Amino acid sequence: MMGNGKKTLYLECESGISGDMAAAALLDLGADEAVLRKALQSLPVGGYEVHISRVKKSGLDMCDFDVLLEHENHDHDMEYLHGHEHAHEHVHGHHDHHDHHDHGSEAHHHGHGHDHSHPHEHRGMAEIREILEQAELTPGARELALRIFEILAEAEAKAHGVPKDQVHFHEVGAVDSIVDITAAAVCLDNLNIGEVILPVLKEGTGTIRCQHGILPVPVPAVANIVNTYGLPLHITGIHGELVTPTGAAIAAAVRTCGTLPDRFTVERIGMGAGKRDYEAPGFLRAMLIRAESENQDQIMKLETNVDDCSGENLGYTLNRLMEAGARDAHFIPVYMKKNRPGYQLNVICTPEDAPELERIIFEETSTIGIRKMLMKRTVMDREIRTVQTPLGEAKIKICRYQGIEKRFPEYESVNALCRKSGKNYQEVYRMVEEAGRKDSGSSDSM
Numbered sequence: 538m539m540g541n542g543k544k545t546l547y548l549e550c551e552s553g554i555s556g557d558m559a560a561a562a563l564l565d566l567g568a569d570e571a572v573l574r575k576a577l578q579s580l581p582v583g584g585y586e587v588h589i590s591r592v593k594k595s596g597l598d599m600c601d602f603d604v605l606l607e608h609e610n611h612d613h614d615m616e617y618l619h620g621h622e623h624a625h626e627h628v629h630g631h632h633d634h635h636d637h638h639d640h641g642s643e644a645h646h647h648g649h650g651h652d653h654s655h656p657h658e659h660r661g662m663a664e665i666r667e668i669l670e671q672a673e674l675t676p677g678a679r680e681l682a683l684r685i686f687e688i689l690a691e692a693e694a695k696a697h698g699v700p701k702d703q704v705h706f707h708e709v710g711a712v713d714s715i716v717d718i719t720a721a722a723v724c725l726d727n728l729n730i731g732e733v734i735l736p737v738l739k740e741g742t743g744t745i746r747c748q749h750g751i752l753p754v755p756v757p758a759v760a761n762i763v764n765t766y767g768l769p770l771h772i773t774g775i776h777g778e779l780v781t782p783t784g785a786a787i788a789a790a791v792r793t794c795g796t797l798p799d800r801f802t803v804e805r806i807g808m809g810a811g812k813r814d815y816e817a818p819g820f821l822r823a824m825l826i827r828a829e830s831e832n833q834d835q836i837m838k839l840e841t842n843v844d845d846c847s848g849e850n851l852g853y854t855l856n857r858l859m860e861a862g863a864r865d866a867h868f869i870p871v872y873m874k875k876n877r878p879g880y881q882l883n884v885i886c887t888p889e890d891a892p893e894l895e896r897i898i899f900e901e902t903s904t905i906g907i908r909k910m911l912m913k914r915t916v917m918d919r920e921i922r923t924v925q926t927p928l929g930e931a932k933i934k935i936c937r938y939q940g941i942e943k944r945f946p947e948y949e950s951v952n953a954l955c956r957k958s959g960k961n962y963q964e965v966y967r968m969v970e971e972a973g974r975k976d977s978g979s980s981d982s983m
Contacts, residue, residue: 543729543730543731543732544728544729544730544731544732544825545730545731545732545733545734545825545826545827545828546566546725546728546730546732546733546734546791546823546824546825546826547733547734547735547797547823547824547825547826548562548733548734548735548788548791548792548821548822548823549821549822549823549824550735550737550738550739550780550788550821551739551822552739552779552811552817552818552819552820552821553738553739553740553741553778553779553780553781553784553811553819553821554738554779554780554781554784554785554787554788554821555717555780555781555783555784555811555812555821556713556714556717556718556720556721556781556783556784556787557601557602557603557604557717557809557811557812558602558784558809558810558811558819558820558821559717559721559784559787559809559821559823560602560717560720560721560724560809561589561599561600561601561602561807561808561809561810561821562600562807562808562809562820562821562822562823563721563724563725563728563807563809563823564589564600564602564724564807564809565599565600565806565807565808565809565823566724566728566805566806566807566823566824566825567728567805567807567825568723568724568725568727568728569727570589572723572727573720573723573724573727574587575673576672576673576674576678576719576720576723577716577719577720577723579671579672579673579674580668580671580672580715580716580719581668581671581672582668582712582715582716583712584606584607584712585604585605585606585607585712585713585716586604586605587602587603587604587605587716587720588601588602588603588604588605589601589602589603590603592810594810594814594818594819594820595818597808597818597820598808599808599809599810599820600807600808600809600810601809601810602717602720602809602810603812604712604713604716604717606712606713660715661690661702661703661704662686662687662690662701662702662704663702665683665686665690665715666683668715669682669683669686669719672719674719674722674723675723675726677726678719678722678723678725678726678727679722681722681725681726681790681791682718682719682721682722682723684790685718685721685722685783685786685787685790686718686786687701688762688765688766688786688789688790689714689718689758689762689782689783689786690704691761691765692757692758692759692761692762692765692782692785692786693758693782695761696757696758696761714783717783718783718786718787721787725791728825730791732793732794733791733792733793733794734792734793734794734795734796734797734826735768735788735791735792735794735795736769736795736796736797737769737770737771737795738763738768738769738770738771738780738785738788739771739773739779739780740754740755740759740770740771740772740773740778740779740780741754741772741773741775741776741777741778741779741815742754742772742773742774742775742776743776743777745777745778754777754778755770755778755780755785756778756782758782758785759780759781759782759785762782762785762786762788762789763785763789765789766789766792768785768788768789768792769795775815775816775817776815776816777813777815778813779815779819797826798826798828800828801826801827801828802826802827803824803825803826804824804825804826804827805824805825806822806823806824807822807823807824808820808821808822808823809821809822809823835888835911835912835913835914836864836885836886836887836888836911836912836913836914837885837886837887837888837890837891837909837910837911837912838883838884838885838909838910838912839882839883839884839886839891839894839895839898839907839908839909840881840882840883840884840907840908840909840910841881841882841898841902841904841906841907841908842871842873842879842880842881842882842904843879843880843882843902843903843904844873844877844878844879844880844903845879845903846880846902846903850901850902851868851880851882851902853901854882854897854898854901854902855867855868857897857901858884858894858897858898861890861893861894861897862886862887862890862893862894863884863885863886863890863894864885864886864887865884865885866882866883866884866885867882867883868880868881868882868883869881869883882898882902882904884898888911891909895907895909915938916938917936917937917938917941917943918936918937918938919934919935919936919937920934920935921933921934921935921947922935922973922976924969924972924973924975924976925972925976926954926968926969926971926972927968928954928957928958928960928965928968929954929957930950931946931947931950931951931953931954931969931972932946932947932949932950933945933946933947933950933969933970933972933973933976934946934947935973944970944973944974945973946966946969946970946973950969951965951966951969954968954969
């Protein structure tokens with residue numbers, strides 16, 4: 538979990554990732570199905586039906602997100618890999634978006650020796666943008682969906698050597714891709730995900746057959762995405778395609794980090810079923826996690842004694858330390874050896890800032906030695922929120938920890954309202970404090 542209510546998502550892509558796997562895992566993780574269905578129903582596209590159900594893979598219960606098309610887009614890559622009978626047993630009537638592209642042809646050619654003609658619409662990015670603008674989506678979901686489509690279009694444009702705005706192909710424009718990508722974006726937005734940890738994408742090997750013939754795995758679009766966005770890729774010994782272009786685009790759009798915390802707790806688990814089973818069952822596992830060290834970090838304490846500095850000198854030093862990044866700094870009157878009166882300077886800072894702050898202490902005071910201690914601390918999550926008072930806007934600090942919440946008026950806001958209104962500090966402070974207690978609005982950045 539993060540500050541501002543944002544959550545941390547860990548995507549475990551041991552069996553790869555595809556659009557339907559991502560949507561299913563996020564639904565299983567707790568995304569609101571009613572919110573998702575309402576969003577999908579607002580898409581100005583037809584010819585499909587969404588089925589959300591429970592399935593078992595290797596005895597494990599998980600969610601299945603399936604877009605059933607009026608004109609079925611059978612995944613005939615499976616026929617190349619496993620033979621016609623096997624393919625239809627496992628994937629008949631399902632989708633999995635494995636590079637069925639078409640640049641200008643009205644017929645959808647399958648890779649098993651037969652031609653089938655379906656009334657596919659070949660939508661490009663202009664049409665996709667219009668669809669997303671017309672749909673009833675939150676700004677966050679719409680922005681994320683568009684980003685995923687843009688990543689996918691860029692990768693396909695690069696693969697086929699055409700401008701992005703001229704790409705018209707099934708991977709971007711097909712109904713099932715539109716639904717899968719929109720579903721993933723809506724679910725991520727609904728779950729209020731702020732950070733996505735994705736250490737590695739596991740991919741298969743070999744070749745697949747598609748519209749353009751036989752292609753190597755990873756397919757060109759996937760290879761372009763992992764190259765452009767620096768996604769760590771691990772090629773397994775599994776013969777087949779584990780990472781689809783849609784899945785890679787989702788991963789590239791949402792990944793914020795590749796390293797898990799050293800220690801964390803798992804708050805919830807979601808399992809999303811894939812449509813393909815190779816040597817291992819295909820599913821995506823998603824976890825909401827909380828780092829154990831989220832409210833704990835390391836802080837450095839610098840400490841020294843001085844006995845021959847003036848009060849003005851000490852005050853100037855304190856200001857320099859705060860301006861240079863000290864989290865806190867103060868002087869304590871002390872009696873030193875031989876009963877000499879002096880001051881103990883304490884500075885709280887990050888380990889990274891310590892060297893510069895030590896330099897300032899040596900430069901501005903008479904000390905010849907600094908004690909330093911690395912310390913652990915527990916801190917409350919903090920956010921800054923703007924509230925309305927009778928005197929105008931003011932900012933408050935909200936601090937939370939394990940169900941405890943504290944609200945404090947920010948000094949600078951109180952000071953500004955005092956100068957503006959001519960009222961005394963205590964009166965203004967109480968007004969801001971009261972406004973903070975009544976407020977339930979959104980946060981500003983901290």
